[in-house]
Amino acid sequence: MKKLIVSQSRLSIGVVALFAILSISISCTKTMNTMYGTGNGTGNNGGSGGPGTNEVWIQGMAFNPSTITVAIGTTITWTNKDAVSHTVTSNSGAFDSGIIGSNGTHSFTFNTAGTFSYYCAIHPTMTATVVVN
Numbered sequence: 001m002k003k004l005i006v007s008q009s010r011l012s013i014g015v016v017a018l019f020a021i022l023s024i025s026i027s028c029t030k031t032m033n034t035m036y037g038t039g040n041g042t043g044n045n046g047g048s049g050g051p052g053t054n055e056v057w058i059q060g061m062a063f064n065p066s067t068i069t070v071a072i073g074t075t076i077t078w079t080n081k082d083a084v085s086h087t088v089t090s091n092s093g094a095f096d097s098g099i100i101g102s103n104g105t106h107s108f109t110f111n112t113a114g115t116f117s118y119y120c121a122i123h124p125t126m127t128a129t130v131v132v133n
C-alpha cells in the first residue's frame with residue numbers, strides 16, 4: 001500500500017513537471033512572436049545603427065523591420081546593407097524593385113491601404129510585410 005502511494009505521488013510530480021515545461025515553452029513562443037512579429041515601424045533615428053522612420057534595411061539576409069506600418073501616401077525606402085544583391089518584390093505584383101545592388105536603395109510610395117507581403121526574388125525565404133492604413 002505504501003509503495004503504491006509513493007509511485008502515485010511520483011506520477012503526479014511527473015505530470016506537474018510536464019505541464020510546467022509545456023507552459024514555459026508556450027510562453028517562450030508568445031514572447032518570440034511579440035519580439036519579432038510586429039516589427040518597429042518608427043525605426044531608430046539618431047545614428048544608433050538601425051533603420052530610420054519609413055526605412056527598411058536589408059541586412060543579414062533579412063528585412064528590418066520585418067513588418068512596417070505607415071500611413072497612406074508614405075514613401076518607404078529600402079537600403080541594401082548586404083554585400084549581395086536583393087530585390088523588394090510584392091507578392092501581389094503591387095511593386096517590384098528589380099535588383100538592388102550592395103548599398104543600393106529603392107523607394108516606393110504607398111497610396112492604397114492594405115497589407116502588402118513582399119519577398120526577395122533572389123532569396124525567396126526572405127519575406128516581410130508593409131501595412132498601410
Ligand SMILES: [Cu+2]
Binds near residue numbers: 085120121122123126
Ligand atoms: Cu535577397
